[in-house]
């Protein structure tokens with residue numbers, strides 16, 4: 052059997068630049084078609100086993116990967132820290148060796164430490180997908196966001212102006228998305244208070260603004276980020292109310308956007324903080340579509356890593 056071209060997906064960098072990203076998005080189209088069938092399932096990964104190894108809370112990413120694996124007919128195993136031997140002090144290395152001994156082909160890893168999926172990949176024969184590591188990367192989120200945007204603005208996203216707003220400093224979504232959006236020709240501006248911006252932005256393909264109202268003039272997409280409280284040790288803004296007033300996408304701010312400006316958010320939302328409830332539910336919002344497309348994108352990724360290279364069927 053030929054080796055798949057992609058062994059692991061740990062970072063957006065693994066996708067092979069614009070051509071590789073576009074190929075993955077094109078492949079995702081085939082899986083959207085599969086998901087629209089009466090029986091939304093193909094035998095492509097029959098006989099393969101995919102484990103989700105989640106050391107951090109998750110609703111949509113975990114369910115999305117598990118659904119994707121099932122729709123490809125793979126067997127799935129779920130590991131959750133709260134009910135595992137991690138509570139008895141087992142190390143990540145021992146956990147990986149234990150699950151590997153059961154015979155697995157793919158491991159989907161989420162971990163609070165940046166680089167943990169890379170370590171897992173170095174220890175295991177299985178293909179590893181990074182489902183979010185600390186504040187580092189979340190490549191499948193970036194793919195599903197670009198895929199969703201491409202369906203509205205595509206096929207080309209060249210020149211699309213995107214404001215990524217909020218806690219950029221602690222966000223793996225911001226890091227993966229800026230790379231992927233840039234590779235597709237978008238122009239990204241990071242917006243937020245200086246305390247929620249990374250210390251250094253040299254080499255990041257984005258401009259920075261500390262004023263949301265300035266940044267929203269003529270913008271095509273407003274991409275909001277949740278404040279990553281779990282990664283913040285000290286007070287970085289005076290109060291949630293003050294943050295919402297200066298950096299939240301309020302109804303009043305949304306009413307000043309161009310009629311075709313789109314609103315995105317990776318979830319989970321804090322309604323009334325980074326986004327007003329009625330804006331999240333408005334016709335500009337792609338939030339539910341992002342979740343729906345997540346399954347097809349993850350099918351494309353798992354199929355690329357674990358498939359035999361045959362047709363999708």
Ligand code: NCD
Pocket residue numbers: 111112183189192223224276277317318319
């Ligand atoms: C994001 C994450 O976990 O990084 N959520 C997600 O995967 N849908 C963003 C967040 O938690 O704010």
